[in-house]
Amino acid sequence: xxxxxxxxxxxxxxxxxxxxxxxxxxxxxxxxxxxxxxxxxxxxxxxxxxxxxxxxxxxxxxxxxxxxxxxxxxxxxxxxxxxxxxxxxxxxxxxxxxxxxxxxxxxxxxxxxxxxxxxxxxxxxxxxxxxxxxxxxxxxxxxxxxxxxxxxxxxxxxxxxxxxxxxxxxxxxxxxxxxxxxxxxxxxxxxxxxxxxxxxxxxxxxxxxxxxxxxxxxxxxxxxxxxxxxxxxxxxxxxxxxxxxxxxxxxxxxxxxxxxxxxxxxxxxxxxxxxxxxxxxxxxxxxxxxxxxxxxxxxxxxxxxxxxxxxxxxx
Numbered sequence: 001x002x003x004x005x006x007x008x009x010x011x012x013x014x015x016x017x018x019x020x021x022x023x024x025x026x027x028x029x030x031x032x033x034x035x036x037x038x039x040x041x042x043x044x045x046x047x048x049x050x051x052x053x054x055x056x057x058x059x060x061x062x063x064x065x066x067x068x069x070x071x072x073x074x075x076x077x078x079x080x081x082x083x084x085x086x087x088x089x090x091x092x093x094x095x096x097x098x099x100x101x102x103x104x105x106x107x108x109x110x111x112x113x114x115x116x117x118x119x120x121x122x123x124x125x126x127x128x129x130x131x132x133x134x135x136x137x138x139x140x141x142x143x144x145x146x147x148x149x150x151x152x153x154x155x156x157x158x159x160x161x162x163x164x165x166x167x168x169x170x171x172x173x174x175x176x177x178x179x180x181x182x183x184x185x186x187x188x189x190x191x192x193x194x195x196x197x198x199x200x201x202x203x204x205x206x207x208x209x210x211x212x213x214x215x216x217x218x219x220x221x222x223x224x225x226x227x228x229x230x231x232x233x234x235x236x237x238x239x240x241x242x243x244x245x246x247x248x249x250x251x252x253x254x255x256x257x258x259x260x261x262x263x264x265x266x267x268x269x270x271x272x273x274x275x276x277x278x279x280x281x282x283x284x285x286x287x288x289x290x291x292x293x294x295x296x297x298x299x300x301x302x303x304x305x306x307x308x309x310x311x312x313x314x315x
Contacts, residue, residue, distance in 0.1 A: 013239045013295050013298050014117045014118070014125070014239065014293035014294065014295070015129045015239060015240050016237070016238070016240070017122040017125070018122060019121075019122040019123040019126030019127070020122070021092070021127060022084050022085050022087075023083070023084040023130075024084050024085050025158075028082060028155040028156040028158055029154075034156055039070070039071075040091065042090045043070040043090065044067040044069065044090060044091075044093075045067060045068055045069070045070050045073045045092075045093045046065050046094055047094070047095050047096075047097045047101060048095070048096055048132060049096070049097045049099055049100045051112055051135065051136060051242075051243075051244075052110045052111060052112050053066070053100070053111060053116065053131070053132075054066035054100055054101070054109070054110060054111075055108065055116055055120070057107070062121070063116070064120070065120065065124040065128060070093065074101075076097075078096050079138060079153050080093055080094075080095055080096075080156070081094045081095075081096065081131060081134050081158075082156035083131060086123070092127055094131035094157075096135050113128065113132055113242065113293070114291060114293055116128060118292055129240055129242060132242050133240065133242035133245065134157050136242055136244035136245060137171040137172055137244075137245060138153065138157065140244065141172065144162035144164065144165060144167055145167070145169065146162065146165050147162060147167070149162050149163065151163070151167075151169060154168075158170070171245070172245045173245055173246070173247050174207060174245050174246045175207070175246070176208065177205060177207075177208060177217045177221060177249050178204070178250050178251070178296060179204055179205070179218050179221075179222065179233075179250070179253045179299070180253070180302075181203075181222055181253045181254075181255050182252065182255065182303065183255045183272060184254075185274070186303075187272040187273055187277075188273050188278070188303055188304075189204070189222075189226065189255065189260075189270060189272055189273075190202060190273055190300070191203075191204050191225065191269065192267065192270070193267060194265070194267070194268045197288070199285070199286060200288045201269075201289075201290075202289075202294070202296045202300070203300060204221060204225050204270075205221070206221035206224070206225070206266075207246075208249075218230065219233070222253065224263060225262065225270075226260050226267060227257075227261030227262070227263075228255050228257055228260060229256045230253040230254060230255050231254050231255075231256045232253065232254045233252075233253045233254075234251060235250070235251055236251060236252060236302070237295065238295075239294075239295040241294075248295050250295045250299055252299070260272075275303075275304060275305065282308070289308040289309060290308075292308075
């Protein structure tokens with residue numbers, strides 16, 4: 001497997017641009033340090049609930065996470081997650097709430113990652129992704145997989161420990177491959193999943209199976225979904241995708257066959273597109289681009305050579 005630099009990608013992939021946050025993992029087990037960090041007047045806190053946070057639009061047109069100083073945070077037994085520090089020494093925490101609080105001025109709104117990921121700056125997006133991923137895992141895995149006992153939160157939200165058998169459990173990350181397949185004519189293979197709206201096309205993707213190399217996973221998923229065989233596989237970039245717990249591994253792949261036979265279970269339709277074909281389909285509305293926050297937008301955009309239109313626009 002060969003690699004290419006991220007320069008092949010039109011713009012920084014959503015959730016991956018440097019945000020200036022040091023996760024400072026070495027502090028997670030230091031309860032005294034965490035308590036001191038929480039008590040500092042510079043420390044900032046935001047709430048997360050059901051994968052959503054509060055965001056606010058500023059007068060200058062930006063969108064920001066709604067954060068408060070820690071001393072203004074409500075006194076609660078809600079789980080508290082340490083997310084890291086920035087270059088100025090500001091510490092950031094997330095509070096897992098049953099419901100998001102409102103704002104007296106009514107200017108803030110609830111937002112999930114698919115919306116906020118396109119609007120927040122790199123720092124706020126990095127903080128939100130971290131918090132949402134931890135919250136998803138914490139809510140879905142409260143019991144010990146070994147003995148069934150309820151576990152306790154440890155390491156500032158990054159570990160769950162079983163008081164009965166002593167097992168430690170760590171946040172789950174499911175690796176998935178996502179690939180732009182091209183043929184000898186440099187046409188791109190795009191597919192439409194069965195639950196997508198008519199006209200929505202994107203790259204193929206699927207989860208890595210146990211005991212499988214990622215290159216093998218790319219080849220297997222493409223063949224299973226559309227019946228196309230591939231040869232060379234090239235890694236491009238990765239993207240955290242906490243919906244609820246995936247890590248997307250992005251690739252390009254060269255097809256060695258061109259006949260399409262969709263599986264009908266995951267993929268309902270698949271087509272080869274030249275750049276001219278895709279431009280015409282975008283213009284007519286026959287094809288809708290993928291979500292702009294997804295790595296799929298960047299894989300397609302790197303091949304297409306220009307920003308994708310509409311919801312998938314990269315510029």
